[in-house]
Amino acid sequence: MPTTNVLTSAELTDLRQSALGAANPLGIAAELADAAEQGRLADPTDTGYALTLAAEIAESRAKLDAALRYADQAVEAYRTQGDGRAGFARALRARILFRVGRGDEALAELTELRPLLTEQPDAAAYVSAALDAGGQSATAEQWLSAAVQTVQAERSTPSGPTAIPTGENASGLLFFLLQQRHRVRRDLGLAHDQNDNLADRLENELTSRAQQVTAGAQSTTEPLFFPEDQFDDLVARWPDLTEAYGQDWDEHRARLERQLVRLANNGRTGLAVLKGSTEGLSGFAARTNGDPTDQRTRSGYAQELISRPGRIAWPPDRNSACWCGSGNKYKKCCLPRSRG
Incomplete structure (x- = not known):
């Protein structure tokens, strides 16, 4: 159980990792709901997150009435705050609705979430998991297949029926769609097709990169970052570098955030950003x-x-100043760029 009256974002994260193994997880769920209701969250924008966590805990203990109540409150909190992170909470609510026999409502909820499959990398996992819970794996396979086709058609340079998008974001989105589609098709006992083969190939490439990092590639993968004034000077001096670092500073920061997320997912620890400057790069080039x-x-x-x-x-705490130097909180600045 939490030991403080006010729960911080860091404490919520810790609870997410440890609550299910606690002696009284349902007590923790109730405490989270009370903290959200009574305004005992250090960051009020964590309300939806706290209630979603409470719903997950209650569902895991088959307390479905409480789980649905918490999920309803989480979705409403996100809507009230205009928070775009409501997708997971709504999918969790649909999953619970399936379990209490309200399948039509659950499917309607997930149908509204379906467009997120081509917009948010994590949507493939939570939408398909909710459909699986309702015995709708065949529907999940259809939706994921259609989303894969959309991403390949709209965001790639075709080189065959399994073309890989050229942009970093599209590649990440496609990877997660293919991964979840492959899982669902395997569970359904469907034969491999070209996109299943592509999923295997991308998974093997990811594993290979992770092994290279583990073997000692750390020095070659440290992200090189240019603060806003330095970035503007950089591309003014050498316009060709926009291909390597982005067309503008927003794209530069987004690329680095996604790179850091990938490195962390591959098992890298102690990550940091290398702060560069145009004069530093110019001086190094002159010396060498x-x-x-x-x-x-x-x-x-x-x-x-x-x-x-x-x-x-990297990464800073969600409520700390962003690593890019903008002066904004990380959760409002570069953290969302990894999902963009």
């Missing part, structure tokens, strides 16, 4: 007779920065 636009020169500059002070630890 290199070209700032050459990948080898930029990699060498990043390697040099690793041994210097000024590395920015």
